Amino acid sequence: MARILVVDDEQGIRHVLAQLLEYEDHEVRAAGSAGEALTIFPEFQPDLTFMDVKMARMDGLEALTRIREIDPAALVVMISGHGTIETAVEATRRGAYDFLEKPLDTDRILLVLRNALHQRGLLAENARLRGEVEGRHQIVGKSFAIRQLLERVERVAPTDARVLVTGENGTGKELIARAVHRLSPRANAPFIEVNCAAIPTELIESELFGHVKGSFTGAIEDRAGKFELAHGGTLFLDEIGDMSLAAQAKVLRALQEGLVTRVGGAKPARVDVRVLAATNKDLEEEIRGGRFREDLFYRLNVIPLHVPPLRERREDIPLLVQHFMALGTREGALRPRALAPEAMDRLQRLDWPGNVRELRNTIERLLILAARDTITADDVDLLVTGQARGGGISSDILGSRTFAEFKEAAERAFILQKLRENDWNVSETARILDMPRSNLYKKIERYELVRED
DSSP states (O other), rough: OOOOEESSHHHHHHHHHHHHHHHHTTTTEEEESSHHHHHHHHHHSSSEEEEEEESSOOOOHHHHHHHHHOOTTTTTTESSSOEEEEEEEEHHHTTOOEEEESSSOHHHHHHHHHHHHHHHHHHHHHHHHHHHHHHHHHOOSHHHHHHHHHHHHHHHSOOOOEEEOOOTTTTTHHHHHHHHHHHTTTTTTTEEOOOOOOSSSSHHHHHHHHTTTTSSOOOOOOOOOOOOHTTSEEEEEGGGGGGGGHHHHHHHHHHHHSSSOOTTTOOOOEOOEEEEEEEOOOHHHHHHHSSSSHHHHHTTTTTEEEEEOOOGOOOGOOOOOOHHHHHHHHHHHOOOOOOOOOHHHHHHHHHOTTTTHHHHHHHHHHHHHHHSSSOOOHHHIIIOOOOOOOSBBHHHTOOOOOOHHHHHHHHHHHHHHHHHHHHTHHHHHHHHOOOOOOHHHHHHHTTTOOOOO
């Protein structure tokens, strides 16, 4: 059943329309003037409005404009006894859903009604899905550090200034970039993300700028790059510090001139793109090491935004825990559980080297593996830290039968922890461990180490 408002200064028309719509099991309210309709509309909140064009004092087109100011998504069908193309075009320009001429045809009314309500349902479903997506990308926290960051996001978002987001792995740099896009005038245009660290060096230029058929082996057709796909919207270059110097030079040219040329192509294309970038590296140190272009850094770093690590905003952990528990039960179909105060205290005291991403994975693990309906401090000790209360070494490791087994178990746990701390970046982990990368790969294979997420 839908709510329908009928607006016409002819009582006979109001009566006939109301009778037909009520027969179809809809709730109907009627108004004899545009002024009365504007009084009823905010309180009744109709799913659909049928409104006459020609009425005394205020005509239907003016009322349509005011209704759309109240509710930009309002569905209004205009009715006219003297329909002209000009009137229909003007009604459409002002946001009318459809236009009917008198005398009204019952079948036509019911067809318009069915189509309008179907569209209303699609809009509602779209709003629900958008809410779920935004919930997934919601920035949760009330700490001073996060409030300060979000205030800066709100100031920079309406501009076209380029933004460089910095922070450790797992802090939520992508969420900040999405927030900048969502609050910008480009919000309804594409948000295109490129993970520069995940694309092989020889393919990064094709990924960013596209290619023409036959430009290299495997280029079987013309393909647009990410710059072109993001035209009118936002391009997010994640892990920009891992981009090759050759690709950096081309990105710099694209930023300077607003032109991109596909690999193997000769004709440049103009693009209108706002570029946001993110990195967990110290780009100034990378510049000193000759691994990053200084001129590109200054092009990207117009507005710097730093995302603090979770250990610097521990007061946000309870909010994040509740948020991830709700997401897990709603989207992951996991069993709802309570969290004991002692368990929350344990979670709040941990250092979280993997930051918010690690916390989310941890909450999902607790929801799946905790034995009871309430997650306890013992569950955190067992499933998160892997330690018995008061012990400094995992009980699994201490349970080894021989010294050789103990050494292997300890090495496995140590390497796994270091991989987690570096977001499974094998090259960076090998550098920190002062170990050849080939040796680290062998140990990952030997111990069958697999990234949890």
